[in-house]
Amino acid sequence: MKASQNALEIPARQQRLLARWLRVWETPSLSDRLRVEFSPRLRRSFGRCYQRERLIRLTPSLLSNQSHLLTEILCHEAAHAAVYELYGPRCKPHGVEWQEMMRMAGYEPRVRIPVAVRSAEHPQGRSGKPLYIHRCPVCRKARAAVRPMRRWRCQHCRRDGRSGRLVILRSASQRRGASSTR
Numbered sequence: 001m002k003a004s005q006n007a008l009e010i011p012a013r014q015q016r017l018l019a020r021w022l023r024v025w026e027t028p029s030l031s032d033r034l035r036v037e038f039s040p041r042l043r044r045s046f047g048r049c050y051q052r053e054r055l056i057r058l059t060p061s062l063l064s065n066q067s068h069l070l071t072e073i074l075c076h077e078a079a080h081a082a083v084y085e086l087y088g089p090r091c092k093p094h095g096v097e098w099q100e101m102m103r104m105a106g107y108e109p110r111v112r113i114p115v116a117v118r119s120a121e122h123p124q125g126r127s128g129k130p131l132y133i134h135r136c137p138v139c140r141k142a143r144a145a146v147r148p149m150r151r152w153r154c155q156h157c158r159r160d161g162r163s164g165r166l167v168i169l170r171s172a173s174q175r176r177g178a179s180s181t182r
Contacts, residue, residue, distance in 0.1 A: 008038040008060055014074055021075060021105045025082040030054070034081055036074070038063065046113065049077040051084035069113065075105045134166040 010018070022031045033054045042048065042059040046069060049056050056077040062070040079101040083091050091097050094111050102109035135142040136154035143152065143166075153164035 008063060010036050010058075010070070010074065011063075014071055017071060018074060018078055021078055021101075022082065024104050025079070025086070025101050027082045027085045030081060030085050034078070046073045047077045049080035051081055051089070054081060056081065072107055073113075075102065075107055079105065133169045135169065136164070137167050138162060 018034075018036075019028075019031050022028050022034075034056065035054060036056045036058065038060040039057045040060055042057060045059070046062060047056060047058045056074070058070070058073065058077070062073060079098050080093065082101055083095075083097045087097055094109070099109040131144045131146060132148045133142055133144055134149060134152050136157055138157050139154060141154060141156065143149075148168045150168070152166055154162075154166060155164070158164040
C-alpha cells in the first residue's frame with residue numbers, strides 16, 4: 001500500500017488487515033498500488049473508493065471518535081477496489097462480487113451504517129439539528145430524523161399484523177430524560 005500524502009495514516013493494525021484481505025481476495029498486487037488518504041472534505045460519507053485511481057478516501061473522524069468503524073469501512077472500500085481489479089467496471093458497486101468479498105473478510109455486507117451506531121457518535125443530523133431515533137420495540141429496527149415522525153410505522157411488524165408503532169427517542173445531545181412513546 002502506498003503511503004498517503006496526507007499527514008494522517010491508517011493504524012498499523014488496519015494496514016495488516018488490508019494486506020490480508022487483498023491476499024484472501026487474490027489481489028495481493030493491489031497493495032503496492034492502492035493509496036489510502038484521509039480527507040476532511042468527506043462530510044456525507046465515511047469513505048469513498050476511486051477505483052480507476054486506486055484511491056480510498058476516509059473521513060478523519062474515523063481515527064478519533066469513530067475508530068470502531070474504521071476497520072469495517074476500510075474493508076468496504078477496499079472490496080470495491082478489489083472488485084474493480086478482478087472484474088473491471090462492469091460490476092455493480094454493491095453487487096454479488098462485492099458482497100462475497102465482504103463475507104470473505106468476515107463482515108456482513110451492508111451499504112449503510114445502522115442509525116444506532118451512527119447516532120452514538122453523531123447525535124446531530126446533516127443540518128446540525130438533533131436527531132430523533134425511531135425504534136421498533138419488537139424487531140429493534142431504527143430510523144433517524146431531525147423531527148419526530150409520529151406517523152412512521154415498522155413495515156415488518158405491520159406485515160405480521162402488529163401495530164408497528166415506533167418508540168421515539170431524542171438523541172443524547174438533547175435534554176436528559178426526554179423521550180416519547182408515540
